[in-house]
Amino acid sequence: MKLLIVSMPSIHVTRWVSQLEHAGFDVYWFNVHGTDKNTKLPWVQQKVNWKLKWDYPGRTFLKKRIPILHKVLQRLFSNDTAVVFESYLKDVQPDVVHSFALYVAATPIVEVMERHTHLKWVYSSWGSDLFYFKNLPAYLKDIKRVLQRVDYLFTDCNRDYQIAKDLGFRGTFLGVFPGGGGFDFDSYNQYIQPVTERSVILVKGYQGRSGRAISILKALQDVSVMLKDYHVVIFGADPDVVDYLKIYEPSYSFKVFEKSAFLPHEDIMKLMGQALLYIGNSNSDGMPNTLLEAICMGAFPIQSNPGGVTEEVITDKNNGLLIDDCESVTLIAKQIDYAFQHQKLIEQAFIYNQKTIKPEYDIDLIKNKVVEAYKSIQKRKNYD
Template sequence: MTSKRKSGPVVAVVAMVNSIHVARWLAMVRDDDTRFIVIPVMDAPPVGELAPFRFVRGEDDIHTLQPGEVGIFDHSSISWAEAGAVEIGAGFQREEHPAFASSVQLFTAHHVTSAIRALDPDLVHSMEVQVAGYLTLEAKRRIGGTFPPWLLSNWGSDIQLFIKLPRHRTIIHRLFNHIDGYWAECGRDVALARSLGYNGAAFDPLPASGGMQIDAEEGALPPSRRQAILVKGYHGWSGRGLQILSAIYLAAPRLRTRPIQVLFTGSQGSRAISEIRTSTGLDIDAAPHLERHSDAMRRLADARIVIGAGISDGIGTTLLEAMSVGTFPIVGNTSCASEWVRNGRDAFIVDPHDTAAMAQALIRAAEDDELVDAAALRNREEVERRWDPALNREPVLRAYAAMIEANRASRSS
């Protein structure tokens, strides 16, 4: 690929268009001269926060994008039959991610390869590993030596958990041999990448979402004057919602005055909630899913405590959002939370399988007004300093420019 464009650089972002993380990242950088085109990896409608956007099919369409307008590559010119035949011919089968149900339609490596060829970008940025990263790895194999410089961001459990799974380990090793830049969420994952033999550029860790504009009015009420407890109730390949519900059962005598709302409940969680409510008399119920992120943030800002834990995580966006609105967080010790908060002071960091420890953490946070109010002030200051899109924007744009320039220099030498 040889770019013929004379205007600003083009970054192709291989990612999920329905992700708030992707929308926030692009909101942080999109007003620059650089044009951003999202190559979807999932057949899903774009998240509303991605607007303004327009569908594009090639370089000519890119030139018509308005300042700040994001392009989304239109895969519709490639039939699923064609894509399936190409994948069979190439002998490629992407390793599955347990988070995605069989009903979710993921695009193929042929879709991603065709998009990169049509766009001829100056840089490819894959946001997330097991879908976007694996598809980009295969696209690079097919395109060969003219493939643009490749930046990889990992989210949450992408490396820390999946490197332990034999069917993923080999792919992750190959991936780190082929990327040109790496953006981790936390220092833990940079060290892990180095241990896997990666010796390329590793930029200073940033949350997957880049940053979020914090509403000064949201979370203004001190947490000591709030009542609700929010629970991330998801229980599955990573989340351990049932363990949290067990902890709530143990702590029930000390939580009777607190309304408890449980998010993301499956059938098992719903049954457990009903049993806890019947046997303890707690005011506990499943909380409805809120489509608008602003509504979800208001609900979080009304809570005194939020608790969520799983077998692996990165920073955890819920942690950062809770810090931004003064809600006291209780999180798993399998995350990178310790890089942002101090256990026992700014948050409680617990073993996701130690229900007794989680119960004690809930009781302390529910009863200690001084603890939660002091933590709210410190946590808000921390996210204002480290999760501000206005502050994080420049390092990202510099990294993009450095990778593009290094590639141009190497090709001209």
């Protein structure tokens, strides 16, 4: 079976596609951003570096210094995504097209897929794809258009499968899987420390459209008396978070890893293995990969619950704590305080998550299920 992946360059896509090596599929990748080759997938045939008609002099300078002019020239000198994709589609002649993320990799090619109705189309919903953007009329129109055309659906949570059905999806559901596939625990188990030796409070530093890290930092300030023996580490910190910490420097000990300064994934996993608490907060998301990784690395999770997605993994006051209002500093502080006051709960959650939750995300288990999902498409196609 020829499988054509359509996506932006992403660590999650790289991990997902890596599951398919040696699975018996011919895999192709259309880099929807038209940038460089993915060197971590040398066995995949790739359509890259197609975006620009002309790499005009000074492009990088303009992008940094005069972004408005850069955008105008970018449109002028860029190839049309749908045109290039359709040409590549005819060259490859795939059996299945698989788009990752709706607005990045499905909407730009929907007109092409509507012309090639004989091709099976798979869509993987990610993050805020459906939950957030369904509330915006201009985006909702595109969501419904894509969902009415796609034949198969992967989601990272049950919530989004229900939303997809509500918005017109009538195809075959292939299951709930982490956006990047399973996790290679053999590589990271060495970093898991006992609960009694953990001294890090780990915070996901996203702030912007959906991230609400600053609410966490304010909540930590409210319970700072409890943090004297701990070190707060903020990773993936957006500029707003960095600026906040400069202006309102907390009384607790902290370290910041800015989003712009890439922190290797292995280093993040090490931090999770040292973290007593992991705290993530947003107004919209799917099932966060970082949450799942933190749970598997033994950190006690305190996580927002947009649309009820996090409660698919966390039972409040059992194997973690839920944040029901991502804007409420008082509520977040209350949950952090509750965790510190119930050390036994943290220890019990560690055991439960390691024995019950973690095995469900093992790389080999997920890989086998994903491969079988693709093979089910092949069987249906042969039957048709």
